[in-house]
Amino acid sequence: MLVISSIAKEDRWMELQQLRYVVAVAELSSFTKAAARCFVVQSALSHQVKALEKELGVTLFARTSRRVELTAAGRAFLPGARASLDAAERAGDEAAAAVGEVRGRLTVGMIPTVTAVSVPAVLKEFRDAHPHVRVALQVGGSDTIAAEIAAGETDVGLLGLPAGREPRGVDWRQIGSDRLVAVLARQHRLADHESIGIDDLAQEAFADFPVGSPGRAQSDLAFSAAGISRDVPFEAMSTEILLDLARENLAVTLLPSRYVRADDGLVAVPVVDGPSRVEYLAWSEFNLSPAARAFLRLL
Template sequence: MELQQLRYVVAVAEEHSFTRAAERHFVVQSALSHQIKALERELGVRLFARTSRKVELTAAGEAFVPGARASLEAAERAAADAAAATGQIRGDLTIGMIPTVTAVDVPAALREFRRTHPAVRIRLRGGGSDEFIAAIAAGAMDIAILGLADSAVPRGVATRVLARERLVAVVGTGHRFADWRRLRLTDLVDETFVDFPEGSPGRLPSDHAFAAAGLRREVAFEAMSTDLILDLVRQGLAITLLSEAVVPAGRGLRTVAVTGGPTRIEYLAWSDFNPGPAALAFLGFVGAGDG
């Protein structure tokens, strides 16, 4: 059993096509098919049920593919560890970023990291803090930047606090609060809000602040995109609470400080169990190399 055979099997399983799997690995289809047939003979089972139009994993294939993926990941990690022992950092680095990163200039950090470690393949992923924490704990992500309410402490991952900030009210230039210098939560209870989806880490700081003050608010619009949230505010459909750093100056928007408003903590998170060489190297570029 060879690693290349495992790569071919995983590619066919993901592409559902021998042709596309061969194109993915830059080989002719006959060579890929030959290697998979040789592996099937060695294993004594069929991994794929195939016709001229359709390819599916058999029950044996379904059982085989997870182990094949794990073996490939282990082989890549072994190669990366060996290279790191000689001072070379290589392999993959997967980084998760929430939509409202403010504490780190990620592009600048990646520029410096890339200059120093050009052999590392970098994958950037968007999403929410909860899914990033789960992905790091499962070994599917190396590093993430999280944004959480001050009452939510990340568990199962190593973290460092990057910043604590008070969210501000964001309103359109035609809104009655546009020229105010400071607001209270009680001033906002009759307003229509746009916010991140209910239960998401991006929304919890605001929900917690209103609940702690014994107040209720109406969230009429939900969106995961910060740009879309700001567009709705710009159109006068709603107001929102965000980090001031993600609100572009001018462009039909105003920010107003909120007394007793939501507090948000931004974290850098990584695996607390055997992080890879590329992850450890990148932590140094964002000031967390000491853990």
């Protein structure tokens, strides 16, 4: 239980529970849903929000029988409310860590093609050691994950970047590297080759990650270095979609060799002079949570 139970405002007090209620209503746009999330009857939650509004001297929510939304004052109040709740939770986590118990939340950002570590295996070991930590996994692009780590929104990241390009704005350690292979439908004209050159793919239609993303840059840089302009009519962040497009022989896609598993509809062919990528573990030493420190020690 947290020692901190309320926050002083002049000669009045804002209860942390009131802040939790305000955040829940703001996120769900509903007093009914907020009450269900907070495991409290709606009348009690509404009473506490009204009491807080009276204390503050402002209206936080505009209410009708069908609609609830933040007022200008509510929008201004919300970031501080969230920060206060995070600080209170962090204080409890740090106190528990001082006596050897790691708890709290851990947010892990990861690219969709992690191969340097087995994420499920690592999480099992982490969960066995620290069963009171709740883990949120978020899949996205390396640049986005690094920016979220720098902003304190994500604790740890598993990134993939083109060879020669290091993560920016975060602490990092290299954990692996790999070359990309051409993933083709079994009926593709190049499917029976033991290996191909990047020029063999010059006339192909490609399915790739969105332009500007690090996943896309790995291939774009390789083709640019070879002086080849390629056609990319299909873009998606989902590797499953990229593989499905290749399986239907609509396009060729390039993915890390250790990520691709050949099946009845697909083959993976090495590209001799093709793209490569490096995987990194990324974090920020600034204000690491106990859960993040424990996760980094494990990795």
